[in-house]
Amino acid sequence: MSADEGVTRAEVCAVACAEAWRGDGEVMASPFGTIPAVGARLARLTFAPDLVLTDGEAALMANTPGVSARRDELVLEAWMPYRRVFDVVWSGRRHIMMMASQVDRYGNQNLSAIGDWARPKAQLIGVRGAPGNSVNHTTSYWVPAHSPRSFVEHVDMVCGVGYDRAAAAGPAATRFHEVRVVVSNLGVFDFDTPDHAMRLRSVHPGVTVDEVVAATGFALVLPDPVPVTRAPTVDELELVREVLDPRRLRDKEVAS
Amino acid sequence: MSDKRTSLDDMVGELRDGMTVGFGGWGSRRKPMAAVRAVLRSGVRDLTVVAYGGPDVGVLCAAGRVRKVVYGFVTLDSIALDPHFRAARQQGTIEAMEVDEGMFYLGLLAAAQRLPFLPTRAGLGSDVLRVNPGLKTVRSPYDDGEELVAMPALTLDAAFVHVNRADTHGNGQVLGPDPFFDELFLGAAVRRFLTAENVVEPGGLLHHGPIQTVTVSRLLTDAVAEAPGGAHFTSCPPDYDRDEGFQRRYAAAAADPDAWAAFDARYLQADEAGYRAAVDEDTATDGGAS
Numbered sequence: 001m002s003a004d005e006g007v008t009r010a011e012v013c014a015v016a017c018a019e020a021w022r023g024d025g026e027v028m029a030s031p032f033g034t035i036p037a038v039g040a041r042l043a044r045l046t047f048a049p050d051l052v053l054t055d056g057e058a059a060l061m062a063n064t065p066g067v068s069a070r071r072d073e074l075v076l077e078a079w080m081p082y083r084r085v086f087d088v089v090w091s092g093r094r095h096i097m098m099m100a101s102q103v104d105r106y107g108n109q110n111l112s113a114i115g116d117w118a119r120p121k122a123q124l125i126g127v128r129g130a131p132g133n134s135v136n137h138t139t140s141y142w143v144p145a146h147s148p149r150s151f152v153e154h155v156d157m158v159c160g161v162g163y164d165r166a167a168a169a170g171p172a173a174t175r176f177h178e179v180r181v182v183v184s185n186l187g188v189f190d191f192d193t194p195d196h197a198m199r200l201r202s203v204h205p206g207v208t209v210d211e212v213v214a215a216t217g218f219a220l221v222l223p224d225p226v227p228v229t230r231a232p233t234v235d236e237l238e239l240v241r242e243v244l245d246p247r248r249l250r251d252k253e254v255a256s
Numbered sequence: 257m258s259d260k261r262t263s264l265d266d267m268v269g270e271l272r273d274g275m276t277v278g279f280g281g282w283g284s285r286r287k288p289m290a291a292v293r294a295v296l297r298s299g300v301r302d303l304t305v306v307a308y309g310g311p312d313v314g315v316l317c318a319a320g321r322v323r324k325v326v327y328g329f330v331t332l333d334s335i336a337l338d339p340h341f342r343a344a345r346q347q348g349t350i351e352a353m354e355v356d357e358g359m360f361y362l363g364l365l366a367a368a369q370r371l372p373f374l375p376t377r378a379g380l381g382s383d384v385l386r387v388n389p390g391l392k393t394v395r396s397p398y399d400d401g402e403e404l405v406a407m408p409a410l411t412l413d414a415a416f417v418h419v420n421r422a423d424t425h426g427n428g429q430v431l432g433p434d435p436f437f438d439e440l441f442l443g444a445a446v447r448r449f450l451t452a453e454n455v456v457e458p459g460g461l462l463h464h465g466p467i468q469t470v471t472v473s474r475l476l477t478d479a480v481a482e483a484p485g486g487a488h489f490t491s492c493p494p495d496y497d498r499d500e501g502f503q504r505r506y507a508a509a510a511a512d513p514d515a516w517a518a519f520d521a522r523y524l525q526a527d528e529a530g531y532r533a534a535v536d537e538d539t540a541t542d543g544g545a546s
Binding site for chain 2: 058059079081082083086089090112113117118119120121122123124125126127128130131132134157158159160161165166168169170171172173175176177
């Protein structure tokens with residue numbers, strides 16, 4: 001098997017998500033969504049062995065089972081009830097990858113409501129921990145359906161705080177603020193620009209820059225040339241396919 | 257020591273229209289649903305509901321008992337969004353105070369510690385401050401001079417919490433993995449109500465689990481009621497899992513007013529025994545499948 005033989009978009013996305021945690025050391029990785037969950041596990045099994053992973057309830061896992069593992073397959077290493085999660089959040093020893101119903105040019109994120117918050121067109125889950133996460137520790141986002149409705153000029157409700165809003169709020173907001181990357185089904189995006197405007201870091205194999213631009217509701221910063229997101233290695237593919245997601249739940253989030 | 261046992265209806269009988277009431281648990285997990293059902297029977301209305309929101313919020317919204325919800329999220333976990341809460345928000349029938357879930361924690365903690373506020377970074381730069389114009393910031397009096405959010409105390413007129421076991425003095429035991437923020441809901445409240453799957457004699461809790469599982473001390477409770485299935489249809493491990501089949505019926509009842517009326521008539525008009533009988537009948541019909 002060569003590394004790029006039959007590789008699906010979902011598998012490219014899983015590796016791109018895993019890359020978000022590269023170099024983080026001993027922090028709690030909190031992935032939301034199937035593909036980020038595969039990615040965080042993949043990172044721990046390969047280049048980020050010190051990552052701390054939760055079981056989705058109130059414990060940390062010593063082993064790295066697949067995303068559809070049964071409870072009795074988990075080996076637990078420590079207690080982490082929700083109240084203690086806030087100790088971790090506020091200590092900064094965490095890198096979360098949240099979903100974003102909307103994300104904008106400066107990395108503001110919305111998962112609260114679409115339309116006017118006072119009487120929304122669509123009430124979503126609520127701000128959750130996004131405001132606190134984004135000003136306390138590294139935050140990344142996962143958008144499985146990249147479109148002009150999800151990549152917008154201005155989000156309807158700022159939940160996760162982007163670079164412009166953090167700067168406007170002052171040093172207490174910027175001190176620990178970092179939006180690392182946004183991973184979508186089309187590419188990887190970062191804010192490594194002079195004014196922290198979103199940049200297209202790479203397009204996934206088979207995606208054109210024009211497709212990304214057309215699917216984005218604001219002007220992206222475009223390097224020239226735009227790199228291609230790296231393909232999974234043979235070892236990574238085997239881990240994803242055999243160990244981490246043998247039931248192919250990833251394909252339900254991003255179709256091939 | 258006093259025996260704090262009472263009935264659900266007597267607990268809820270202390271509520272008045274317009275009160276601010278907190279409910280423990282998290283999402284669709286270990287919610288004091290028997291207490292919520294008792295609130296529905298009581299007729300009390302115009303409540304400000306404070307919760308890490310799950311179907312407690314949705315049921316009370318659907319039944320028209322809510323003036324305002326204070327929350328960081330509302331979810332049914334296995335169903336991402338509660339359709340009853342969504343409808344109330346989208347139709348504009350309720351007021352909302354939406355804050356970061358860590359701010360929410362600090363609001364309860366401030367109330368429990370009788371402080372006016374606690375400082376936090378959470379909320380800075382976000383629209384939480386825009387949509388809650390009453391929230392203020394505070395400047396650190398120390399050399400750092402940081403400008404932080406001053407999360408005000410979320411003081412409650414009453415709080416309801418459901419645990420696995422309690423004793424007659426009002427100590428409460430959580431045998432599942434997460435005690436959530438139940439101690440803080442009780443600590444933040446003027447009247448503090450504990451319900452439990454079983455109520456045992458004082459000293460009996462240690463037959464069920466180690467001392468660390470007794471997370472609610474009687475210092476935090478005014479009354480205790482035995483409520484078997486008191487978290488149903490939310491999860492209450494290790495006693496029972498979430499009743500996913502029932503939760504789907506609950507969500508589907510948001511489809512239209514007739515669907516809600518049928519759900520209400522079947523499950524919520526009766527007392528707690530009637531509710532359990534209807535649920536048992538469903539389980540028999542479903543063959544226990546959920």
